Amino acid sequence: MDFVTPPSAQNATTKPKSTGNIKKNEFILPLHGEIITKSELERRKEIYSKCGENHLYPFQAGNYVIDTTRKGNSARFANHSCEPNLIAKRWIINNRKKGFRAIGFVALKNIAKNSELTFDYGYDYNPKTSQRCLCGTKTCKGWIGTPPPDVGPADEKKTSSSL
Numbered sequence: 001m002d003f004v005t006p007p008s009a010q011n012a013t014t015k016p017k018s019t020g021n022i023k024k025n026e027f028i029l030p031l032h033g034e035i036i037t038k039s040e041l042e043r044r045k046e047i048y049s050k051c052g053e054n055h056l057y058p059f060q061a062g063n064y065v066i067d068t069t070r071k072g073n074s075a076r077f078a079n080h081s082c083e084p085n086l087i088a089k090r091w092i093i094n095n096r097k098k099g100f101r102a103i104g105f106v107a108l109k110n111i112a113k114n115s116e117l118t119f120d121y122g123y124d125y126n127p128k129t130s131q132r133c134l135c136g137t138k139t140c141k142g143w144i145g146t147p148p149p150d151v152g153p154a155d156e157k158k159t160s161s162s163l
């Protein structure tokens with residue numbers, strides 16, 4: 001996945017939860033927001049920064065970005081997890097902007113009612129923005145997305161020997 005939602009989203013207080021039992025592969029909800037170009041996103045980042053807006057919610061959508069920072073649905077508040085129960089899928093939709101991909105969330109597994117809905121943000125490591133993961137799952141990688149390159153087998157060994 002190539003999500004660009006920042007790690008700060010993990011601290012969002014609004015956590016979407018399932019309102020009923022959900023079956024694996026069931027379509028959950030689309031992602032709604034403003035469809036903008038990548039250059040417009042860069043312009044907005046500066047504006048949001050000046051306004052003190054620290055939680056940005058842009059999602060890569062083909063050649064475009066769906067910016068849910070100020071307009072969007074509850075999908076934007078889904079937290080990252082290393083054991084997610086949702087996956088973000090992209091679709092080509094006719095009669096939309098060329099190169100645009102719509103995003104929707106699908107259940108990766110059966111989900112019980114009132115479960116927090118999460119997905120893997122899939123970030124590439126960035127020394128300026130990558131954050132530690134606090135998902136608390138058994139297979140937590142310790143980082144939201146790819147760990148730093150200097151986190152190698154030595155760190156994994158240390159972790160496993162401490163068990």
Ligand SMILES: [Zn+2]
Pocket residue numbers: 081082083133134135136137139140141142143
């Ligand atoms: Zn984790």
